[in-house]
Amino acid sequence: MRISILALGSRGDTQPCVALAQGLTQRGHSVTVVAAARYAPLITTPIPDPTPTSAPDHNNRTPDPTRTSDHHNRSPDSTRSPDRNPDPKTPKRGIHPQRETPSQEGTPPRGWISQRVPGARLAHAPLSVDPMAIVESEEGQAWLRSGPLGFVRGFRTVVEPLAERLVAEVDAACAKADLVLAPALGSFGRHLHDLYGTPYMLLHFQPSEPTRAFPNPLIDARSLGAVGNRISYALIERLSWLMLARMVNRLRGSVLGLAPMRGSPFAADRRGRVPVLCGVSPHVVDRPRDWPEHVHLTGYWRVAGERLPxxxxxxxxxxxxxxxxxxxxxxxxxxxxxxxxxxxxxxxxxxxxxxxxxxxxxxxxxxxxxxxxxxxxxxxxxxxxxxxxxxxxxxxxxxxxxxxxxxxxxxxxxxxxxxxxxxxxxxxxxxxxxxxxxxxxxxxxxxxxxxxxxxxxxxx
Structure with missing residues (x-):
């Protein structure tokens, strides 16, 4: 299986993704880590830098017959990916509800998630947009000091000028992937799914699934009560989408040729039961009892260092x-x-x-x-x-x-x-x-x- 992992943050965000990539490669999968160029020493076998000029031409794209659907020509009124079952009463399992199930002989059919790729490798798709360079700048430091809402507002000011190039580079790096592993912020997994029909899973580095056990980790409070705790997740997600929706939908149209999203991608992912891998240990955060079964607390994803200087x-x-x-x-x-x-x-x-x-x-x-x-x-x-x-x-x-x-x-x-x-x-x-x-x-x-x-x- 060809897997693309999006590592779009600091070293603390990137290193766990590299650990996950190494584990997948050892199982025979071919993995590309999409990360800033500065993290090349963490990743082996660099591949050419994807640039906007090398990105797929979405105006002249031939649908891939191995995909389950082609979302490029969806109706502008469509807000749900066609291969997601809109009926919440219909049982759903896994990333792609409409794909075939394994045969009784144990041989997975074409498109099944466990499919391996001969000659598995671990590669790096370097991004020219470097989040750390942004953060280390004077403007970036002021952004970090601005508080939660200021951070979201500043996201548009600091990141939006570079976002078009970032989206084009991510698109180029993931166009041929069979599976995308991506963080929730930015909703890249959903955009790529809407464009190519590619299955995706969400990567969480803090327990961000709604629960009554504790408030959203972005809220500085020990507890808001069971109901308040759960509401806090909806509050953060809705405020984030309110701040980012215009930018996200502009980029969906101008770079990817997609119709705008009509509602929050966080809610859409939850309705679609998109699998979530939370790279946190259950020894550090108890798994909340009210989390759904498709949300997994796996333990930390660690890369072993070679030696100290x-x-x-x-x-x-x-x-x-x-x-x-x-x-x-x-x-x-x-x-x-x-x-x-x-x-x-x-x-x-x-x-x-x-x-x-x-x-x-x-x-x-x-x-x-x-x-x-x-x-x-x-x-x-x-x-x-x-x-x-x-x-x-x-x-x-x-x-x-x-x-x-x-x-x-x-x-x-x-x-x-x-x-x-x-x-x-x-x-x-x-x-x-x-x-x-x-x-x-x-x-x-x-x-x-x-x-x-x-x-x-x-x-x-």
Whole structure:
């Protein structure tokens, strides 16, 4: 099977996608990771950069007979993909309800999801639009500091000028895929399905399926009550679509030649029971009882690092375990280093190297974090997963979005102090969290989220 995986965010978003791609390739599938060019070292076998000039010509496209339907010439009034059964009473299973089922002899027919491609490979389709370059710019940093609604509004201001090129490049990279794995934001899976009839699955890096158990992770609240918790998901999704609908529909028409979407893609995916793979461990977030069966909590998707740089290795061996301080793509204050006593490894902050301060570049967290005394970070989903797996106390300094959610989970698990006290006081409390952090780390270390996810992909 030819699978395209869209990794459209930071390294924390991209690395789990690479882990998933490696697992699929080992099963005999041919996988292309669509990601910014800067992540090429994470991915093997680069392929030519897809550009708008090499994108498929949607005005002269011949329908692929192996697809179940051709959505390019749909009626403008159509808001539902033709191969989705509109009758909610009709049982549905898997990504593509109308495809054939396996034969009794066990040989999957043409188009069945478990089909393998001879000569499987892992490839990279580099994007010229780099999300991290946007985030690291002065305008991007202001965008990140603008709060949840400001973030959505800023998405149009910061991203829209580059969006046409991004959509064209994603289209070119995924045009021949048999399956697309994509995040919910941007609804690329649905656009490609509407265009080519390609089945797709959604990738979640935080538990974003509506539930009564806790509010949407983007809302900074422990609980809004059972009803309020569930309503919070609809609120976030509707506000997001309200802000983005005009841009999304303009790009559907101008780049892909598709009719506009009449309603929220989040709701459409839910009605269609599009499978969801949530790359979070059930040891960290209990699977809500009210989640439907097509939403799967698989465990973390991890890539094993090869080695640490020699100079960092020498620093680690030269003295006691240091404290890690890094805030990913967030604009962290270098002044926080004044509150850390002793040896420290700094990443992404301005600091002067010394015998007790090592300024790290891009290094594998799975090899670095287990050798720390404590990990001070921003609470990004990927960083939190790596830090908890390391079995080391976490000190989360959240900025916005889902980061307060992860800070609360760390505290609830006993893997670090709660947010509230200043950093120095929280560092002094670290010894209280060593035992529980180590216990949780041992559980996460033996978990194989990639295998679970790949098994699920092959079952659909």
């Amino acid at each position: 020699d100079d960092l290795e020498a620093f680690l061996q030269a003295g006691p375990k240091p404290v890690y301080v890094g805030f990913g793509s967030m604009a962290g204050r270098s002044s926080v280093l004044d509150e850390v006593k002793g040896r420290v490894v700094v990443q992404g902050l301005t600091a002067e190297p010394s015998d007790d301060v090592f300024v790290a570049g891009d290094v594998p967290h799975d090899l670095l974090f287990p050798r720390m005394a404590a990990i001070v970070h921003h609470g990004g989903a990927g960083t939190t997963g790596a830090a908890l797996t390391a079995g080391v106390p976490n000190i989360v300094c959240p900025f916005f979005a889902d980061q307060p959610f992860w800070a609360r989970r760390v505290a609830a698990l006993g893997a670090g102090p709660p947010v509230g006290a200043d950093l120095r006081e929280r560092l002094l409390a670290v010894p209280q969290y060593v035992e529980k952090s180590a216990q949780l780390g041992r559980l996460l270390e033996v978990e194989d989220g990639v295998k679970t996810a790949v098994d699920l992909i092959e079952q659909y």
